[in-house]
Amino acid sequence: MDDLILLNILILGGTAFIAALVLYIVSKRFAVKTDEMVISIAAALPQANCGACGKAGCADFATACARADEASFANLYCPVGGAAVMQKIASLRGFAATDKAPTVAVLRCQGNCQNAPAKVNYEAVSSCRIANRISSGQSGCPDGCLHLGDCVKVCKFGALSFDEASGMPVVDSKKCTSCGACVKICPRGLFEIRPQSLAGGMVYVACRNKQKGAVARKNCSKACIGCMKCAKICDKIKIENNLSYIPPEVDAGEFGAELAQNCPTSAIIYKERIHD
Amino acid sequence: MIKEYTFPMGGLHIEKYKITADCPIVEAQIPEIVNIPVKQHIGSPAKILVSKGDKVKVGTLLADADGIVSSDVHSSVSGEVIKIEDLPSASGYEEKMITIKTEGDKWEKSVNRKPEVIKEINLTQEEIITKIREGGIVGMGGAGYPTPIKTSVPEGKKVELLIINGIECEPFLTADDRLMVEHAEEIIMGARVINRALGIQNAIIAIDENKPRAIEILTNLSKRYIGVNVKVCRTKYPQGGEKQLIKAITGKELPLGKLPIDVGCIVQNVGTVFAVYEAVLKNKPLFERIVTVSGDGCQHPCNYKVRVGTPVSDLIEATGGLSTDVHKIVLGGPMMGNAIVNTSAPVTKLTSGILLLKDENFSKKEASSCIRCGKCALSCPAGLRPFAIKQAISFNDTAEDLRKLHAGDCIECGCCAYVCPANIPLLDYCKIAKQEIRKK
Numbered sequence: 001m002d003d004l005i006l007l008n009i010l011i012l013g014g015t016a017f018i019a020a021l022v023l024y025i026v027s028k029r030f031a032v033k034t035d036e037m038v039i040s041i042a043a044a045l046p047q048a049n050c051g052a053c054g055k056a057g058c059a060d061f062a063t064a065c066a067r068a069d070e071a072s073f074a075n076l077y078c079p080v081g082g083a084a085v086m087q088k089i090a091s092l093r094g095f096a097a098t099d100k101a102p103t104v105a106v107l108r109c110q111g112n113c114q115n116a117p118a119k120v121n122y123e124a125v126s127s128c129r130i131a132n133r134i135s136s137g138q139s140g141c142p143d144g145c146l147h148l149g150d151c152v153k154v155c156k157f158g159a160l161s162f163d164e165a166s167g168m169p170v171v172d173s174k175k176c177t178s179c180g181a182c183v184k185i186c187p188r189g190l191f192e193i194r195p196q197s198l199a200g201g202m203v204y205v206a207c208r209n210k211q212k213g214a215v216a217r218k219n220c221s222k223a224c225i226g227c228m229k230c231a232k233i234c235d236k237i238k239i240e241n242n243l244s245y246i247p248p249e250v251d252a253g254e255f256g257a258e259l260a261q262n263c264p265t266s267a268i269i270y271k272e273r274i275h276d
Numbered sequence: 277m278i279k280e281y282t283f284p285m286g287g288l289h290i291e292k293y294k295i296t297a298d299c300p301i302v303e304a305q306i307p308e309i310v311n312i313p314v315k316q317h318i319g320s321p322a323k324i325l326v327s328k329g330d331k332v333k334v335g336t337l338l339a340d341a342d343g344i345v346s347s348d349v350h351s352s353v354s355g356e357v358i359k360i361e362d363l364p365s366a367s368g369y370e371e372k373m374i375t376i377k378t379e380g381d382k383w384e385k386s387v388n389r390k391p392e393v394i395k396e397i398n399l400t401q402e403e404i405i406t407k408i409r410e411g412g413i414v415g416m417g418g419a420g421y422p423t424p425i426k427t428s429v430p431e432g433k434k435v436e437l438l439i440i441n442g443i444e445c446e447p448f449l450t451a452d453d454r455l456m457v458e459h460a461e462e463i464i465m466g467a468r469v470i471n472r473a474l475g476i477q478n479a480i481i482a483i484d485e486n487k488p489r490a491i492e493i494l495t496n497l498s499k500r501y502i503g504v505n506v507k508v509c510r511t512k513y514p515q516g517g518e519k520q521l522i523k524a525i526t527g528k529e530l531p532l533g534k535l536p537i538d539v540g541c542i543v544q545n546v547g548t549v550f551a552v553y554e555a556v557l558k559n560k561p562l563f564e565r566i567v568t569v570s571g572d573g574c575q576h577p578c579n580y581k582v583r584v585g586t587p588v589s590d591l592i593e594a595t596g597g598l599s600t601d602v603h604k605i606v607l608g609g610p611m612m613g614n615a616i617v618n619t620s621a622p623v624t625k626l627t628s629g630i631l632l633l634k635d636e637n638f639s640k641k642e643a644s645s646c647i648r649c650g651k652c653a654l655s656c657p658a659g660l661r662p663f664a665i666k667q668a669i670s671f672n673d674t675a676e677d678l679r680k681l682h683a684g685d686c687i688e689c690g691c692c693a694y695v696c697p698a699n700i701p702l703l704d705y706c707k708i709a710k711q712e713i714r715k716k
Contacts, residue, residue: 119617120617121604123604123615123639123640124640124701124704125701125704125705129708130704130705130707130708133707133708133711134367134614134615134704135367135368135369135614135615135616135617136364136367136368136369136617136618137368137617140364140368140617140618142364142368142369142370211362211370
């Protein structure tokens with residue numbers, strides 16, 4: 001009986017030892033050389049794998065950072081990690097960190113149930129992509145929010161939520177990492193990633209309607225009517241197809257409050273600085 | 277035993293609701309203002325020839341075909357062009373339209389307005405095709421494919437048979453039915469005109485067995501004309517689909533991605549054939565069509581002869597107005613038509629019906645999970661698996677994956693969504709899949 005136990009231990013133990021030896025030799029002989037720099041950079045990254053940097057994922061971005069020279073490093077930026085993470089990576093590489101203004105996604109539509117009341121009922125699949133193909137939407141505005149929340153479903157960071165009272169998606173600017181997933185999914189292109197200047201906040205036109213003023217106003221009380229008032233305040237503002245667009249270069253601190261006050265339909269939104 | 281013509285794969289037997297089958301065609305009142313879209317067909321929009329302030333007559337050319345896959349657009353009223361603008365269409369999206377204010381009813385002199393049926397064709401192939409092109413004729417079954425392309429045989433192809441589609445398998449719609457009953461002789465002459473353009477002798481008028489009057493009239497008349505035959509098809513939805521009809525009549529399977537001409541057939545809707553007759557033998561361009569206004573929410577259902585550009589709301593008014601319990605307004609048939617968001621939208625060359633629906637049978641039911649019963653795949657006349665397409669779309673699959681499921685061959689008949697016991701709107705997913713494939 002004792003012999004049997006001893007024999008078992010010997011056979012199993014011996015097999016285990018030989019297997020371990022083989023594994024050890026193989027792991028030493030065929031070891032994949034990894035760059036220590038890549039591992040340490042990857043550890044600093046948020047590991048969201050969202051693709052916002054333009055690379056396939058965090059590992060790909062870390063490799064690109066590790067291989068970049070000083071000039072090409074300046075073009076790499078992780079919008080999710082922001083300045084803090086880039087600072088860390090820059091110090092690992094021994095480069096100077098590029099200073100970029102923090103960005104955030106903004107919804108360029110104010111067509112909620114009060115401003116743009118529904119005229120018809122939508123009954124098909126609860127998806128903006130499908131609704132956009134079928135009709136101009138419940139309010140009748142062919143460029144407005146469809147209130148079906150494809151953007152909320154696609155946001156990986158929980159920064160978009162659906163406000164039941166207004167029927168509109170709301171961006172939580174603290175959680176938003178400006179990964180751009182909402183920009184890609186929205187069939188009407190209502191989201192835009194905008195930098196917030198460090199001095200002031202940001203100012204943008206919350207409307208994408210290209211119809212003539214009178215037609216646009218029929219569907220939504222806060223539609224841009226292309227009245228040119230904003231263009232008179234700041235000459236960088238361009239008005240095309242009855243729609244005003246405020247480029248990100250416009251200094252929100254200088255013009256923001258004035259633009260928002262003078263917009264006759266309050267289509268221009270001015271927000272004070274949110275990021276720290 | 278009489279052979280029954282029908283297609284074997286998929287299809288459904290659905291309730292017919294043909295309540296307007298015995299209502300004669302009534303000329304609708306000419307509206308005060310018409311909005312005529314410049315794109316009422318597949319292809320590029322027509323080039324506008326008129327400008328604001330121009331005086332036009334009924335039948336005046338407003339816009340010229342831009343390219344081969346395009347079609348002419350003619351005025352449907354006489355009066356003054358008051359604006360050329362982007363206006364909301366039935367879907368709510370804007371389209372370029374020519375707005376004309378009506379003054380009287382003066383027709384172009386070239387149009388022959390005598391009611392007698394012309395029975396002589398003294399035109400050559402080229403002359404016929406030119407007249408069809410100048411008449412702005414498009415496929416009036418709903419696709420809007422320019423007819424001149426379909427009536428000219430490309431080199432290397434051989435056409436043996438013209439099939440005239442008088443199936444009208446959609447519930448409610450009776451526009452084609454009434455046209456066959458009231459204008460049978462014109463349709464037969466139209467068939468002969470197209471036959472001459474194609475250079476063939478045979479035409480088959482396919483009629484669904486649920487139209488006994490049209491069958492009787494056309495069968496008796498066709499005995500007087502050599503080469504024109506009537507075939508009665510067993511009722512099944514969607515028999516009016518081009519592939520299904522070819523299979524039912526000739527037994528030939530139309531391979532995926534091929535055109536009817538590849539199996540030697542040309543299929544034309546009876547509405548189109550009638551329009552061809554009028555354009556070629558009476559010089560009357562396509563500016564009016566038969567529209568069925570029906571539905572269980574409609575007070576006086578009727579078949580109207582409507583000028584293109586008439587607002588949908590005018591026709592609804594004419595049938596007794598919109599009652600408050602109407603749930604939705606559908607342009608086209610209940611299976612394939614789209615619910616509209618804007619009743620000021622105009623009737624186009626492709627509008628076969630306006631349905632006012634109130635019954636809860638026609639409203640959306642809460643969708644639940646797929647139970648994998650496979651009913652959608654069994655009912656699909658194109659042999660697709662709609663449940664798999666739905667899944668692919670919900671998982672954001674690539675266009676390549678959708679192409680492997682042959683989603684591009686969906687004919688959008690709506691059988692899958694109709695039979696689904698879980699009330700999943702499968703047709704919407706298939707439409708999205710088609711869109712994704714087209715995007716590439």
